[in-house]
Amino acid sequence: MKLLLLATLNGITLAALYFIVASGFTLIFGMMRVVNLAHGSLYLIGAYIGHDVAALSGSFPLALAGGAIGAALVGMAIHYFLLDRYQGDDLRQALVTIGLSIIAADLLLARYGGLSYQFELPEMFYGSMPLPIVGGYPIFRIVLIGLAIAVYLALWLLVQRTRFGIMIRAGVDDRHMLGAIGVNVPLISTLVFGLGAALVGFAGVVGSSALSIAPGEDARYLLSSLVVVIVGGMGSLPGAAIGALLVGLAEQIGLAYFPTYSIILSFVIMVAVLAWRPYGLLGRPA
Amino acid sequence: MLSRKLRCLALAAGIAAGFSVSVSAQPTNIRIGGLATLDGPFVALGQEAFRAMEMAFEEANYTAGGRKIDWIKESSDGRPDVALTKARKLIEQDKVDILIGPMSGGEGLAIKEYAKTAPTRTFVNGFSAAQETTLVSPAPNFFRFGADGAQWQAGLGNYVYDTKGYRNVAVVAGDYSFGYTQVLGFMSEFCAKGGKVIEKIWVPNGTKDFSSAIARIPNKADAVYIMMGGADSINFLTQYDQSGAKQPLILGSNVSDQTVLSAKGPFQRRLVGLPSAHMVADGIEDAVYKDYVAKYKKRFPDGLSSPSAPFYGYYVATKAVLAGLNQVAGDLSGDQAKFRAALSKLRLDMPAGQVSLDENRQAIANIYVTEVARAADGSLYNKVVKVIPNVNQTLGQPREAFVARGVPSRDNPSCP
Numbered sequence: 212m213k214l215l216l217l218a219t220l221n222g223i224t225l226a227a228l229y230f231i232v233a234s235g236f237t238l239i240f241g242m243m244r245v246v247n248l249a250h251g252s253l254y255l256i257g258a259y260i261g262h263d264v265a266a267l268s269g270s271f272p273l274a275l276a277g278g279a280i281g282a283a284l285v286g287m288a289i290h291y292f293l294l295d296r297y298q299g300d301d302l303r304q305a306l307v308t309i310g311l312s313i314i315a316a317d318l319l320l321a322r323y324g325g326l327s328y329q330f331e332l333p334e335m336f337y338g339s340m341p342l343p344i345v346g347g348y349p350i351f352r353i354v355l356i357g358l359a360i361a362v363y364l365a366l367w368l369l370v371q372r373t374r375f376g377i378m379i380r381a382g383v384d385d386r387h388m389l390g391a392i393g394v395n396v397p398l399i400s401t402l403v404f405g406l407g408a409a410l411v412g413f414a415g416v417v418g419s420s421a422l423s424i425a426p427g428e429d430a431r432y433l434l435s436s437l438v439v440v441i442v443g444g445m446g447s448l449p450g451a452a453i454g455a456l457l458v459g460l461a462e463q464i465g466l467a468y469f470p471t472y473s474i475i476l477s478f479v480i481m482v483a484v485l486a487w488r489p490y491g492l493l494g495r496p497a
Numbered sequence: 498m499l500s501r502k503l504r505c506l507a508l509a510a511g512i513a514a515g516f517s518v519s520v521s522a523q524p525t526n527i528r529i530g531g532l533a534t535l536d537g538p539f540v541a542l543g544q545e546a547f548r549a550m551e552m553a554f555e556e557a558n559y560t561a562g563g564r565k566i567d568w569i570k571e572s573s574d575g576r577p578d579v580a581l582t583k584a585r586k587l588i589e590q591d592k593v594d595i596l597i598g599p600m601s602g603g604e605g606l607a608i609k610e611y612a613k614t615a616p617t618r619t620f621v622n623g624f625s626a627a628q629e630t631t632l633v634s635p636a637p638n639f640f641r642f643g644a645d646g647a648q649w650q651a652g653l654g655n656y657v658y659d660t661k662g663y664r665n666v667a668v669v670a671g672d673y674s675f676g677y678t679q680v681l682g683f684m685s686e687f688c689a690k691g692g693k694v695i696e697k698i699w700v701p702n703g704t705k706d707f708s709s710a711i712a713r714i715p716n717k718a719d720a721v722y723i724m725m726g727g728a729d730s731i732n733f734l735t736q737y738d739q740s741g742a743k744q745p746l747i748l749g750s751n752v753s754d755q756t757v758l759s760a761k762g763p764f765q766r767r768l769v770g771l772p773s774a775h776m777v778a779d780g781i782e783d784a785v786y787k788d789y790v791a792k793y794k795k796r797f798p799d800g801l802s803s804p805s806a807p808f809y810g811y812y813v814a815t816k817a818v819l820a821g822l823n824q825v826a827g828d829l830s831g832d833q834a835k836f837r838a839a840l841s842k843l844r845l846d847m848p849a850g851q852v853s854l855d856e857n858r859q860a861i862a863n864i865y866v867t868e869v870a871r872a873a874d875g876s877l878y879n880k881v882v883k884v885i886p887n888v889n890q891t892l893g894q895p896r897e898a899f900v901a902r903g904v905p906s907r908d909n910p911s912c913p
Contacts, residue, residue: 213712214709214712214713217708217709217712218709218712221706221708221709221712222709224708225706225708320535320540324541324544324799325535325540325541325542325543325544325756326541326756326759326760326761326801327541327727327728327731327732327760327762328760328761328762329731329735329760329761329762329763329764330762331762331763332763337739337763338739338741339739339740339741346741347740347741348740349708349736349739349740349741350739351739352708352739422705422706422732422735422736423705423728423731423732423735423760423762425538425540425541425727425728425731426536426540427536427537427538427540427574427728428705431703431705462706463706463708463709464709466700466704466706466707466709466710467709467710467712467713470672470698470699470700470701470710471672471699471701473701473704474701474703
């Protein structure tokens with residue numbers, strides 16, 4: 212009973228992290244249909260920049276901001292110089308971003324080496340807090356849930372309730388018509404891409420505080436984001452949240468009860484969902 | 498336009514000429530392939546491996562037995578199939594004479610099997626340490642100058658039973674051949690003493706979130722034996738600390754390695770005083786070893802605070818190859834038969850003691866039981882508490898009885 216509760220709690224907190232990473236991906240890939248396979252690299256870049264900022268300033272909030280801004284700038288540059296010209300050309304975007312991610316991984320390895328990095332969390336977030344039944348539970352993992360909910364609400368408000376959000380949604384539905392009525396579409400696209408990159412850079416700092424940052428994390432988070440967005444349905448924010456929950460819970464409950472097979476469990480879920488609902492749980496045909 | 502075309506042609510001709518020159522120059526140079534991991538969870542280990550080969554080659558001035566050495570590097574990500582592909586590339590396309598590698602346990606098993614299909618080349622293991630590789634149906638052209646993962650744990654089981662007083666231990670370890678090997682090495686002494694391993698939790702390689710594995714550790718365990726590779730162990734240590742768990746830890750060899758101790762983060766405060774064992778230890782108080790550390794620090798100022806175990810593994814392997822080549826004066830004729838005979842008989846005086854090979858071409862070497870300690874400059878290192886001299890692959894037991902007990906696996910051995 213205690214194990215099941217703990218595993219569920221672990222699954223939810225891991226899902227929170229997966230959601231923050233995948234929320235940027237669902238914005239870029241799900242809504243704007245820009246195939247960005249360098250999403251994982253932006254995660255690493257955000258985490259490493261955040262680490263440098265923390266090392267210089269000793270402040271965790273500054274590290275969060277630094278990671279998000281750094282990743283956003285890199286992301287906007289990628290979109291402006293490389294991806295925007297291939298809008299709608301999935302294969303080229305995929306190849307360009309795979310190439311970028313390989314180059315970025317080697318550059319980061321050269322700059323930061325192969326060792327793992329971690330953040331010194333503020334004292335109030337480190338350690339464990341008492342919870343009924345399960346006993347102690349790491350404070351920072353509870354914080355993760357709060358962060359994920361905040362990101363969800365902010366994004367939902369932005370997309371559904373603001374003028375900028377209306378333009379994003381209009382651009383997704385008909386890019387040319389939006390341009391014809393006088394909106395600077397490339398600028399909007401680059402800004403949205405930057406926002407998605409900022410989210411994943413932020414997630415990089417959060418994720419490397421909860422876990423750690425090391426080469427290879429890029430591929431791992433790209434994969435988890437792909438699975439989350441595909442399971443949840445392209446472009447659907449609630450879908451991404453449900454997808455993240457499914458993947459996180461599967462991973463942790465799998466690790467608790469049948470660890471040998473926990474790795475394939477998230478793919479089993481993906482196959483099952485796609486067989487049952489080809490557009491994902493909350494997706495709709497493009 | 499025309500001039501650009503001409504330039505292209507000239508460039509192409511130049512490249513072609515370059516190729517033909519290097520092809521005709523090949524027979525006089527010895528080609529050595531290096532296979533390590535610059536991708537996946539063992540990146541830090543892979544960097545150390547290539548540093549080690551570089552240092553060994555530089556000491557020999559890239560020459561052995563009077564012939565120049567060409568060094569070709571390839572990177573795997575720690576998975577056996579990738580290692581196999583890269584090894585094939587080195588052997589079949591780059592035509593290396595000798596291959597040094599791989600890094601990880603499962604990779605080693607794959608390369609050993611591949612070695613049987615390339616009998617004219619010689620394979621010298623880098624750092625992979627699964628027991629099966631050399632214990633069961635060894636390849637005649639595969640040499641391992643490092644101890645295996647079970648040997649690395651010699652002395653640890655006795656130490657934690659006698660000195661630390663642990664009786665019931667839970668195990669959390671990587672679910673692959675090297676993990677099984679290490680746990681077997683630890684358990685063979687600990688269980689023989691009467692200790693109990695009450696729960697074994699196997700976690701997939703590359704797991705980042707161990708919290709549910711930690712939740713499964715039984716309360717009645719006196720201590721927890723942990724073994725996972727590289728970056729994974731840092732995550733485990735942090736999450737273990739954050740979970741509020743109080744049981745003391747026993748560290749598998751990879752967890753106490755410099756690739757973990759040198760990493761930065763709050764997990765470090767958990768490590769001081771924890772016991773471990775390995776084929777090398779940074780706390781060895783010996784002039785030869787200190788000289789080796791000094792050379793490492795001078796050559797790699799951006800390296801770790803002292804050379805890691807994978808560095809040592811690849812360093813010994815490369816030194817062995819160079820020594821073998823020197824003995825036969827670079828003669829690799831006759832499908833390298835002379836070179837291989839020389840390798841089999843080598844007695845190498847290495848920084849952590851003498852290394853020799855048994856009849857399966859598996860190393861017999863010293864093992865160091867250690868405890869993590871903090872040096873004056875604040876860095877962590879492994880302080881030697883006991884040296885177990887000349888540990889062989891069967892851990893001092895008769896070979897037949899040892900082999901009959903079966904290869905290490907999730908359920909072998911067992912003493913709940």
